[in-house]
Amino acid sequence: MQREIDRVVAQGAAQPALRGRPSPSTLAATQVRCATFEQLTYCLHVGWTDSSPTEVRARITAAAAAEARSAPTATATVNTGDLDPLADLTASARMAPRARAAADRAELTDAARAVAKVWSIRHDILGEPYPRGFWRRHPEARPTGTGTGAGTTSYAARSGSASASPTATATPKAKPKKKSIADYPKKDTVLDPHQVREQVRSYWCGPTSTQMIVWGWTGKKRTQKHWANELGTTTSGTAISSIVRVVNRRTGWDNKAHAGPYITLDVKGWSYGKWYLLLARHVHDYRAPLVLHPILLKKYYPYLDDDASGHYQVGRGYFTRKDGVRMISYFEPWNQQRFDPSEPFIKRVQWQRAYRSYRANLAHPYHNIGV
Numbered sequence: 001m002q003r004e005i006d007r008v009v010a011q012g013a014a015q016p017a018l019r020g021r022p023s024p025s026t027l028a029a030t031q032v033r034c035a036t037f038e039q040l041t042y043c044l045h046v047g048w049t050d051s052s053p054t055e056v057r058a059r060i061t062a063a064a065a066a067e068a069r070s071a072p073t074a075t076a077t078v079n080t081g082d083l084d085p086l087a088d089l090t091a092s093a094r095m096a097p098r099a100r101a102a103a104d105r106a107e108l109t110d111a112a113r114a115v116a117k118v119w120s121i122r123h124d125i126l127g128e129p130y131p132r133g134f135w136r137r138h139p140e141a142r143p144t145g146t147g148t149g150a151g152t153t154s155y156a157a158r159s160g161s162a163s164a165s166p167t168a169t170a171t172p173k174a175k176p177k178k179k180s181i182a183d184y185p186k187k188d189t190v191l192d193p194h195q196v197r198e199q200v201r202s203y204w205c206g207p208t209s210t211q212m213i214v215w216g217w218t219g220k221k222r223t224q225k226h227w228a229n230e231l232g233t234t235t236s237g238t239a240i241s242s243i244v245r246v247v248n249r250r251t252g253w254d255n256k257a258h259a260g261p262y263i264t265l266d267v268k269g270w271s272y273g274k275w276y277l278l279l280a281r282h283v284h285d286y287r288a289p290l291v292l293h294p295i296l297l298k299k300y301y302p303y304l305d306d307d308a309s310g311h312y313q314v315g316r317g318y319f320t321r322k323d324g325v326r327m328i329s330y331f332e333p334w335n336q337q338r339f340d341p342s343e344p345f346i347k348r349v350q351w352q353r354a355y356r357s358y359r360a361n362l363a364h365p366y367h368n369i370g371v
Contacts, residue, residue, distance in 0.1 A: 001112040008044070010106060013101040019092040024064035027089035028057040033177060035108055039120055041129055042111040045241070047264030047368045048118050056266075060085050065364030067121055080334050081205035081295055083237035085365055105323055107241055109247070112262040116141040121371070123276055127178060132348030135328070140256075143315045165297055173304045183272065184280045189317030190287055191216040195346035198335040200224055206238025208333035209312040213289050217251035240264050241314065242292050259288040259371065268367035275358050276326055279317050282371055284363070290315030291370025292330055294360030301352065301360070305336055305343040310364050318354065323325055328354040 013034050018030070033044040034053040042048050043056045051059075067086040072079075079222060083091075092100060116138040122128045135142060195215045199208040207227035215221045227233075230250075231242040244262045254261050267275055282290050292315045294300065296308035311339045317329030332350045336343040361369060 001037050001115070004037060005108045005112060007106060008033045008220070009101050009105045010147045011077060012104050013021070013097045015093075015097060015100075017096055017100075019293070022090070022093055024061045024068060024086065027064055027086070027093055028061040028271040030056050030327050031089045031092045033104075035111070037112050037115050038137075039335050040115065040122075042108065042275065043302055044107060044265075045085070045092070045239070046366055047266050048111070049266035050269055051266065052064075059268075059365065060089070064089060077309040078238060078306060078336075078339075080308045080311045081199065081201075081203040081207075081233070081237045082293070082295075082364075083239045084310055085204075087236040088239055091234075093228060097167065104148055106179070106245075109262070110245060111263070113261045114349070117260040118262055118265075120260070123273055124178060125281065151332050179277075179281070180286075181277050181280060184284050185320040187286045187317070189282070189318040191289055191331070193349045195221070195222075197224070197333070198338060198346075198348060199333040200338075201228075202339050203235055203237055203334045204228060204233065204314070205312045206243055207233055209291065209314050209331070210243055212314050212333075213247055213253070214250050214330050217253055218287065237309075238312070240291060240293055240312070240366070240368060240370055247291070247370070251286040253286075259286040262291070262370055264368050265371055266366070266368045267361065272355060272358050275361070276318070276354055278369075279315060279328065279371065282315070292357065292361065293364055293366065295364045297360065300351075303344065303346050305340075307319055308334070310366075313350075314359070317351075319351065326354040327351050328357050330357070 008122065018026070032043055032045055034041055034056065040048060040055065043053060043065065046056055046060070049056055064086040067084055095103065119130055119134060120141060123130055147174040191212070195216050196212055197208060199205050201224070204224050205226040210227040210231060211222065211224050214227070227246070230246055233239050241264055244264050247262045253259055279290065282288055294311055294313065296311040298304045298307055313333065314331035315328065316331060319327040319329070320325060328350065330353050331348055332346055335346045337345045361367065
């Protein structure tokens, strides 16, 4: 994995800082570089993905081109603080090679350290078998106990692999029962609904989501300005990889009693059922919040007066109603009334139809989520 990190970092370090307005295809070709770790693909700026590097670059090129075409009329769309592909890749391309190399190495190193977490998701949610030698390479993923309470087992074990008996040399031969949504209670939540805030700047959904996630762990509320500085937020917004990094460094949600290391996961191609199961697993098994990354459009969010940009929310609960409709709970940083008093107030604690959130996630050009 270290050699693979060195290879991808060297590709970026060899590129001079780009000037002017690079084309979307140039941005995607030079900045969306991908590494292979234990049969899995991780692409810079996108996260862990099932798509090939060529497919990822093609769709990011298309998204950046669409943003470039709409730039003259972009004032009609509210930017709530997500860093769109065009802005994200342009900022990376303009970095000095040494600074870009350092940023790329940090992101790829974090990704490599989370390979066991990614395989646990693929095994328990998507039903894929662990690769040969997995348990020998990843003792950190082995069960550390037999219960399901916090602190008793690892993130991989608690989510459905606890009945496996990992050996030192091979994938366990046991075939533990995979948990389906029927194995979960109808409703569950995490986080204190009083520990919420609305974003105080229109482009601070990232710092505000981070504020609420860290507050939920530490019990201490630091300012949104503090988190904006730590995330590297600009007026263009915040990268999801920055939020994932800060959650891993400033909370314990990433420890073995909870979610394990947070990752940026591309869910393009995932079914609604798998997406909802991932949410339930994170809330019920991990007892930890998620970083939701939708596009904020009226057709998905009935409380909006106007369409807005890509956005961040804090996923924290789920509920299946008696009529079978699945709901999702999240902390919503965006309150349009703060920036336009003529628009309706938006509540911080939301319960909305899960399918709409799923569609909003897939409608975002990055299609990713922080888990």
